[in-house]
Amino acid sequence: MQACLTDSRDRGIGRYADNLVAEMVRQRQDDEILLALDGADPSRLRQARSRLRHQYVRAATTVMHYPTNAFVDHDALRMQSAARLRGRFFESLGVDALLHTSHFETRGSYTTAIDWAADPRPGTAVIAYDVIPLLYPDRYLEPDPFLAEWYPRKCESFSKFDCFLSISQATRVDLIEQLGISPEKIHVINAGLDPDMLAIAQADLPVDETILARRGIDAPFVLMVGNGDWRKNTMGAVEAFARLPRSLQKKYLLVLTQVGTDVKEALAGAFSQIAPRVRVLGRVDDVELATLYRACRVFYFPSFYEGFGLPVLEAMAFGAPVLSANTGSLPEVVHDPRCLFDPHDIDAAASLLEAALEDVAFREVLVSGVKAHAWKYDWTSCAETALTAMRTLAGEAKAAQPQFGKVDEFDRLRVTQDDIDAWSELLIAAPDAGGSLEGSLTAAAARGRRRILVDVSEVVRLDARSGIQRVVRNYCAGLHALAEDAQVEVQPICWTEHGILYASDYASSHLGMPIDTVNAGMRVAVKPNDLLLMLDSSWWSPERFDALHAQVAAAGGEVVWMVYDLIPLLVPHTCDPGMPPAFRRWLEHAAATADGFVCISEATRQDLERFLDEQPAHPVARPWTRAMHLGSDLESGQVVGQASETIASLLEGLGARPLVLAIGTVEPRKDYATILAAFEKVWARGGDVALAIVGKHGWNVEELVLQLKSHPQLGTRLFWLQGVSDTDLHHLMDRVDVLVQASIAEGFGLPVVEAGSRGKPLLLSDLDVFKEIAGEEASYFPVGDAEALAAEIERGVADGWKVPANIRTLTWRESSRGLMEKLLY
Template identity: 30%
Template sequence: MALARAIVRNSGEHEVWIVLNDLFPETVEVIRHAFVDLLPAERIAVFSLPPLTLYRGVDDWRTSAAEMIREHAIAELEPDVVHISSLFEGYVDNSVTSIKRLYPEMLTAVTLYDLIPYLNPDKYLVDAGFKQHYMGKIEALKRADILLGISAYCGEEAATELGIPRQRITNISTAVSDAFKPIDLSASQRDALFGKFGITRPFVMTTGIVEPRKNLEGLIVAYSKLPAELRKQYQLFMVCQATESNSAKLYQLAKSNGLLENELVLAAYVSDKDLVALYNLCHLFVFPSLHEGFGLPALEAMACGSAVIGSCTTSIPEVICRDDALFDPLDLNQMAAMMERALGDHTYWQSLRENAIERAGKFSWDATGQRALKAFEEAHALRRAEVAARHETEPGSSSESQALASQRYRRLVDALSKIDLPTTDGDFLSSADSIAANQRVGRARQLFVDVSVLCHVDAKSGIQRVTRSILLQLLKSPPPGLQVRPVRLDRSVMAYRYANEFWRTIGVGEKPVDDADEWLDTQQGDIYLGLDLVADCVPPAEQWFVRQRRRGVKIYFVVYDLLPVMHPDWFPEVIALCFPPWLKTISHVSDGLIGISRAVADDLRVWLDTGPVDRLHDLKLGYFHLGADIESSQPSKGLPPDATGTLHALRSRPTVLMVGTVEPRKGHIQVVAAFEKLWAENVDVNLAIVGKAGWGLAEFAQKLEQHPERNRRLFWLQGASDEFLEQVYEASAVLLTASNGEGFGLPLIEAAQKGLPIITRDLPVFREVAGEHAFYFNGDSSGALADAVNAWLLANHEGNAPVSTGMPWLTWAQSADQIKNVLLREEWYGTWLPVEAHH
């Protein structure tokens, strides 16, 4: 991780990509988050591989196929250099690495840490399966164009033991985390740490797992040779993660060499934070290892200001770089003598501490990253010179790139067909699936627009009207470089299909290629827009969204309002119950949420601050405004038989119009009570309600049906078409919106388009939409509203009522453009950070 960050940080004009294996799904978001300050998200690519079994050995068809599929996936990015950060994994995990299995021309670099198992096979390669795996990786290592050794010794070992040409080897060295540094610890912090690990006095420290090359036994015997008076002043403290049996052996060794019970202290797991503190507190750090690729513990201790002595073998002298601080790790008397000097000679000890800080300062990740980049540049320049000498040209046009991609694909398929190992249909299916997922060249990016509800039932109003209108505009005017595709959730498996059959019924945009509703074919850079509200099914489909986001598909959801979580009593139980899990899921899986007003985006931020949202990354918050040109949303036609009489009655006196479903939050009960009060006071005014009966107001609906003023001064028009509603608007004097909560407030704009004045409840969203173009009221009582209507009637009579005609509004084309600007031009309203991100 540190090397990758250093390479990216120092890359200059070079384009760096991070390539991840999707068989480690839990790491993808963590790694993306680790590079959020350095690399655009689209430069982190995830390749797909067929699932593997552990301990599979090399005689496994799927393992061989996976190596080739990985090389093909990386080749699709058309890289100049590929760097493999760790080659030898993959026997007990899902790592897949290979060098030139499929593409010998792919310039490949590898970091080499050490050859310890190769040089000590009797100890490290006793398992036949692992030996076969390891030796296969050694052969792959020999094919690398660039070998990045973590020490000069490590590179020299590769040259002498493996015969790798020295011109291919670069010593990039290594470094330690910035966390390893001198720190001040209070007496109470020191005491707490001593108590935690059983330390009772100043201590000599080492770190290393319990295995022969770490030479912990040698250190215990050497320590036992110190004068007893010196040992009374100090303890030997080993951070070694010893098992119970290993601890028993080490304690027995100490006892048999005359060490008292509290002279040796063993620590199991130690956190990084505690390790830094222990390095700072130790009087002397001893590193007695017999063989190291670099010797990181010695450098960690030096970076913390510890006095450090260590072995004169392998790479360790490169780290300590001081002859009088190095001992022969097999000469236990010499090791003991150097410890005695460091513990008894204050001047020598002080010089070791000063040397530590100065020497550690010469190692940095930036320097390591720069050396790696220089090696890449030199190898690439050499390769270009070879290509030029052969009079070959690099692909220039996209058609040449496409032709090369086709050749690569054929080469992969041919190579897979030649693997002579037993296979199953499952091997072929999972491999084909991965190959398809990894193909990049020649594929257009896609914008998936969710129409899961609309394609089954078009309510012609509310969310379905928005979904249809925005979809039509996106199909008519797709964003540059993106194919707009309607998609639907297949509820039987909770995964998405193309909504091709529905698309054909719209008759807008290109015709779908496939007849059937095929499964989505996604790739990095695609965008999913959750335009339709599928609240009940998004939580069960969460894993689909998580997988797509891992692949690099951007996930965005439109949020129409948060009312079901803010006021569950306003909604049917089924909505009130399914809405909170939906909101929690979309907050977890999305890159951004887009409200249909600024007020909704503000409500979202408040909810996120209090809601239990599980995410690493920040969450973008945006909003757009709905369109209001009814012709663009395929308006419904038709007039009722008594249309003429109704319109005449509405014109006969001032008519106050309400538009919207009759349900608890819309305020109809307060409105009717207010008008009953007005009529009792002989105010000559009509109330017209346009909207079907919703849920939860059965008694009230019956009251409306049987009201004594029904069809005299009270008109309830259910199932009105857009055509009839248009005429009702024209016959009315003012629009009244008494709703207690809305995501947007389209009736205000529809009224303004017709020049109809507006009386509205004073809500933030209505202020956002109507501004100074409406007459606002407050209060929930019938009297408060009756007074407001009277006040408006008076103001209107005197010519002082606010006029709506100047209210700004959007067409659906402009509304769709606002969404495009948020999605593609990053015109976000704000960002919400998870609590962890604040720390």
């Protein structure tokens, strides 16, 4: 995945590799794919991981380490030694085939170890973008002595690959003619539209005039997208526009993106007469670019040579009339040969441009079927062709180890004498790099599975038995139980006044986890590629974990926070006054330090995304977010003991009277006041239905509590049950006619799942999270509307309740498996 870490990562090559590999993973069928990332620069590693997460690329990753990411033009010893380490790393993986996403990288970070002379076996493949410097040596090689020596040497090693994934037929021809590569080794996979750009194109939105106005585009325009590279021939666009009739120059603008000094000098000198009609925008983002494609009168692309020609494809995807040079791969991409021109013939090109601007019939030719043509270029077919080539390359050979389908992270390589020799050579070549070398050696020597460090600080400190702490205990034990299958190591940790320590002793004695306690009470020592899961409720003083987070980031690991809800921010009046400001500080801190978040519902995830939209830009990359659902202790069909005397007596006394159950702490957020008010209306109108409230006495409900305790229906039609065991709750669930939840806000809604999975009717406030869980299988009423709730109760008693059939409770093991998946992918 080197193309996604070098300085190419934000350019065409990096985005191409991102999209191709992501689709290969999705199309892999029984293939096992391992993504190799570079750990030399933790910041870039985190960015690359973030992109994979945001694309939902479900593949195992491995991290390679070597001692330097600096490129030294003439330091052959350092380049060769780093390359040996990289080669040994790939050999250690035991794969059947190896694909390189980029081979020609230089003069930038993350390029040293790419400069290698020999590939390790197994069979090796490479993406072939172009060999343009060989076609125009006078422009790219001869002016630069270093490149004149470096590029032919790279071509020599490039030609030794076993398989070439060419992005166009034109590149295929160049590989054959310029490098003498056998045609049977070359597979043309083409390219696809970026999924985000395609989605914008297919949305068929109106032109955003504010973007055009902000960029000074106040008239119909000719668009050319490029950069300062000579071969893009931006001057060709300037020259063609300058040869249009004066009337058309006054009617239209020429809009350019990035330009070179030749264009700047020309507009200030020889072409100054058209300068007022030219807009040089510089770099544009995808949203701006989409607007330009959609709004342009003509897209004009006079490039001297392209390996593929993505701007032409993108412009067509937005329905733009396209004129393109007839060079390189561009004739393969356009939908109609009548739009092609010779970029060296300025007069003919200008005439074609004039026709595209003013000739109605010719414009119809340019736009007819252009969108459908462009939209056919998707990554699915590219990935299928690439996978077929890679399977052929792999052949029947099977690597003995490792079995990737059972492995989620390989981030170490075995240290041999060859490796030590290579590090020694690097140390001699760069004696000032001792710290970097030591860190790399540590990373290589520390063999083993990826670790998931799980924060259980508050559970250890308080050992409470409710709410989030029950979730923390279940997930900690659940992840540990799944560790062997996932090929990871799960280590509980906790913050103490003496530092952040391993909590294996607590996990063993209190959670029943069969865990090695040899490190109990020792300070946590971060290892490369660790994943730190902030599972517990660390809302107070989150900065106490800052040092640990920094160590994990520096070691190329990830920090993931669990988010249960955003209630203190969304409905602060339902919380203790001190909670909302403390919670905001915590979430702001988490947003600035996290690689990702896991939320307990999609509704909570969307709340979090809206919060992240309001935060300052993350220093590395915007955190990814995932949603999942909690497990349950109240499994349907579970064999339970006898009900307590209190519950047995209550149920016996009810007889055939309908029973409505409400579950949850009696606190403002649960809005029991609305439930009680609704039942008082039902009772006043002669309804004979019972209400049982199961939940402890919470905060700031003294008036309601007094009302409950003194209610005339208490003990006959109204029951408030505190300290109910799971066994008694089972018996109540078996007897209940309907569950009512009137919450003002929730992060999930476990009672809804537990009751619904038993086929118990559901009467719920109309929260998004309840609708996420129950969908059309529940009845809803507006939050806080006692009359609407009373009407629903009376309707259900009279006509029968809507009975859910498709709500299912997750066991904690199933939910833990979902959490493990979210953490690793």
